[in-house]
Amino acid sequence: MNAPVDGGRLLWQGADWDFATLERIHDACAQVATGEMGLEVYPNRIEVISAEQMLDAYASTGLPLFYRHWSFGKHFAQHEAMYRRGLRGLAYEIVINAEPCVSYVMEENTATMQALVIAHAAFGHNHFFRTNRLFREWTDARGILDYLEFARGYIQSCEERFGEPEVERLLDSAHALMNQGVHRHRRRAPDLLSEQRREQERRQHDERMYNVLWSTLPERASAPPSQGETARRRALLQLPQENLLYFLEKSAPRLAPWQREVLRIVRNIAQYFLPQRQTKVMNEGCATYTHHRILHRLHEQGRISDGALLEVLHSHAAVIFQPGFDDPRYSGINPYALGFAMMSDIERICRSPTEEDRQWFPDFAGCGEPMPVLRHAWAEFRDESFILQYLSPHLIREMRLFHLLDDAAAPVLRVAAMHDERGYRRVRQALARQYDPAWTDPDIQVVDVDLAGDRRLILEHAAIDGRLLDEKDAKQVMRHLASLWGYDVLLREVAAAGGATLREHAVGPPR
């Protein structure tokens, strides 16, 4: 192992690296990150893996040990084919929100890339996971790895007991409802560590209890239910309920206990990913800003050679590349680009604000110290609120953002706002809304169950601005839903404003 070569300060030379290099890089990054930038991170665990293992890892949504299901095999085959044909490179890194924070780095990377990855993932993402409010409130970093282990084992044991096809069918149905399997409004820090114990307690409890709701004894011919009874029933079933998987787990009459537990696993994992979906721009922005800042600092300190810095800049530029909307390469706004641009913009406003900035951001314009402002933003916001709060006119001009209105009723598209005095606020609002799950995800809730009659489950989709569900997909998901529920299901699409019924999908259970 070569000791640091002439000059002594360089962390590495050339492309080769060994574990000692990684350790030096990590320690140097840690100095800048926790010292100068004041970042707060979980302890790091860096795992060196091969390209094939990297493919493996992101076939199962980046989680290191996941239960088995054919769809992960499908994603793997898809990624592998694209990788082999050279259509797509591999991600340089995967990082897992866990304590310790696990970052995968690929063995093929050069020493410079490893430094970039460590600064990006092991410090940028890590800090974000540790401090951001959504992650603190919605995920359990300490318990996730154990829980995944439990989930994998549980599902495997179900496969042994009930057969793979049975479990596969159930998982298919659960996956179809995964996006509707999260609580968005309830706040209780999850405790995945005790899930396993609670699984057993729950089953014992269920065995003792007898649920009158689902009694099959013939009922007295009753008068039409009174208002009070309806209200009571809805309260008992916790209706309306936006978390369909939760509702099915608790109330579906025909599910066996193990099936309820599998639904629970799927929804716990969906819940774990919810913050990541809501903070893509910020998370990537934070990590990109962090690696940019750390590596530049190390270069200033003479610990990274000029050549290595150029390599960093080359990758960095590729990551934050944002083609215009009319470019054939355009595929939406690049979260790395927008995130990094916003973070750098905040830094600019702190250090050298213009008059306009002072007007828009009186709180921190010209304060001179960007890190406290950034750390506050990273801790307290999600994409939607972050953009609403921090997107500056300067950046809107720079990215030349404009707001296009697409009304299916109108024959043409209309430019509703652009980067001028009149448009800044409207562009900002519209962009923020693109990152608001309440706006982008369909709002579907269980509203009622026809208990007296045929036990039909009734759902409502509150369609905003007349945006209805994709019919073919909806039909298929409804079939999955019906198979879980065991009786008829009905989905009403109603206008969010006014409540008029726009469309209905009804599906019976599989015979």
Add this chain to the structure above:
Amino acid sequence: MQILDRRLNPSGRSLPNRQRFLRRAKALVQEAVRDASAKREIRAADTGGEVSIPLHGIREPNFQLGAGGRRDHVLPGNKQYREGDEIARPQGGEGGSGSEGAPEGGGEDAFRFALSREEFLSIYLDDLELPDLAKRRLVDASDPAWQRAGYAVSGTPANLSIARTMRNSLSRRIALKRPKPEAAAVLEAEIAALDGKPDQAEQLLRLRAELERQLLRARRIPYIDPIDVRYRRFEPQPRPVARAVMFCLMDVSGSMTEEMKDLAKRFYTLLYLFLQRRYKHVEIVFIRHTHEASEVDEEAFFHSRETGGTLVSTALVEMQRIVADRFPPADWNIYAAQASDGDNAAGDSQRTGQLLVEHILPACQYYAYIEVGRDGDQGIPGFPRGATDLWRTYEALAAAGAPLAMKKVRHRQDIFPVFRELFAKRGLLDGASA
């Protein structure tokens, strides 16, 4: 901070998922494999490779917003638009709709992925079965498997059995009454307590002598003695290897066209691939015949031209000789496939039939006869095409119960179905009498 090297972890962690996926998409993949293999050279049929299946068959549905309604887009890179400008709706959904694509790259409606050679073959040859795999013979130990076989007193350090060694050491120490260090410690403590008390001098002397004795004994009886050491022992175990030989018999007289030979070749290739999957060692013997038969190499078998009459029995005699010479039926699984246009010299049929029944069939696991004809050679419409000499001979044998599979092939497309039929799982006799 921790750095872990995961590169050495067993790879193929996603294998179970992949198998689940292939099973799930089985019908689609099977179709795709058939298509792909129809297009490629049959020699390359076993190389695996990319197949493409329709995406809708393996879709994972989700509630998602469809087209229509009122929607907003914020886009970067404005060059010319001002507020209030109106833009014609782009056709084909590009342009304005970028921000809300389907999560998994919606536009693509075919799903391409690569299959390994094994997967390709196993799908390709699915549902097929080799008749009678029974013969197994212990081959001379060319391919031994190492098996645990107890313990030995000598070996390499890597095979040191610590548990066994310590067990021996412990029992030896107990048997020889090696004093324990604790006992010595107790003695020492007692000596220390008595030291300096003159009235106990005698006792002290005794204790000192005892301690001396114990220490000496502990030195003499080692903690671990070379006689304790045990190594795990491994023994080579000859592994039973099932071997197969495949005889390709073909008529190469002038009446066999290149096209017919090509059909035959395809059949042989399939048979070879199939055998290769089941047996570790598969040998091929090529026997061509006109009015005389000889064993040749593959090149000559398929490509050299011969002239002469046709005597099928000569090929069978040659095969019988080779079997007796090199492939004793007790040790080898013998498969034979014969291809011919059905011509045979008048008067040879009886001898052929007799040879088959008395010598060849009893030695074979399987004997398939493929009668190749010209494409479009359907005879006169409305009249059954007259059966050839050889066909009639073999048909009579099969009717009498001989384990003989026979089929007619006219076109390339027939090859695979015929092959499947001959080897379908339900049993070969159904196929033969069809």
